[in-house]
Amino acid sequence: MFCPVCNGMQPLNAACANCGQTMEDWGRMTDWIGPYAPYVPLETEMTTWNQSADDNNCTHIVYCSSCERTIEAAVSTTGF
Numbered sequence: 001m002f003c004p005v006c007n008g009m010q011p012l013n014a015a016c017a018n019c020g021q022t023m024e025d026w027g028r029m030t031d032w033i034g035p036y037a038p039y040v041p042l043e044t045e046m047t048t049w050n051q052s053a054d055d056n057n058c059t060h061i062v063y064c065s066s067c068e069r070t071i072e073a074a075v076s077t078t079g080f
Helices: 042-048
Strands: 024-028 057-064 069-076
Touching: none
Parallel strands: none
Antiparallel strands: 024 057, 057 069
């Protein structure tokens, strides 16, 4: 799996459904799970958390500073 957002090839463009403001990318959801999560290879994370390797998505946490709302956003990894 190759996430273009994680690898800096494209920005994560998400708009808040509540107010329409641009949301901030806070990184992969799995990076928030444990103290060593950012250092674990992605394939290991997917197996550990029962995610399918062919899911074709990398889940990121995005935050709206206006509404103080946090949601999950799926980034497509297909085509990379």
